[in-house]
């Protein structure tokens with residue numbers, strides 16, 4: 209029989225990434241970090257044992273909210289507030305932040321408004337310290353910073369203006385098919401800045417002349433460790449099918465690409481799983497040996 213070269217158990221976390229090239233992935237299962245790039249081509253098995261513990265308070269929860277939280281934390285934490293999805297609605301300045309101290313370190317800090325090519329051109333925002341992690345998590349093949357702004361709210365307000373001209377979402381199915389045409393992001397950035405110039409002046413009048421600054425950094429190209437792109441996208445869901453197995457053919461964004469379908473690891477943050485990686489595909493002869 210083929211033996212397991214990796215056999216670990218524990219709660220799943222978002223995969224830590226390094227920009228590479230190619231992007232380097234590790235799978236975090238409990239306290240173990242499993243380097244994944246070297247395991248491409250191997251058979252893997254992920255079994256969910258039914259237990260989900262909140263990543264904030266460790267409470268058992270039947271359902272995961274906002275990728276790993278229990279319901280009470282989802283209702284209470286600033287990280288789970290609706291302004292995280294819609295940063296322009298940040299209400300820190302009104303004194304109503306759910307956790308002002310968290311807001312000071314996560315929202316009242318420099319943010320980057322960027323353009324990325326994930327499944328075509330998109331605009332996005334992120335905390336400055338999250339570049340390029342955010343781009344990798346979205347599976348962008350290239351990204352370029354456009355503006356540095358002083359707060360999360362301001363990044364959201366700029367993004368809203370940009371959304372008139374460009375998408376703010378990734379088509380993850382297209383992202384996982386791999387045939388994303390290249391874009392000249394330096395040119396796209398210049399074009400976008402021209403379109404939003406008047407709106408930026410308005411925002412500067414309200415928030416201060418230095419609150420929005422152009423960034424002239426180069427674009428960053430990102431290459432992902434993928435051997436075979438899926439022709440048809442089938443998704444695995446541990447809530448419906450707790451046992452997922454297949455040959456690991458690549459990794460992009462926070463997705464594992466298996467020959468049996470794709471799985472979004474981030475979606476199952478806090479799920480307690482057993483991860484097994486096998487030595488080699490079982491041979492027919494193994495069936496006759498013991």
Ligand SMILES: [Zn+2]
Pocket residue numbers: 262263264265266267277278279280281282
């Ligand atoms: Zn909790």
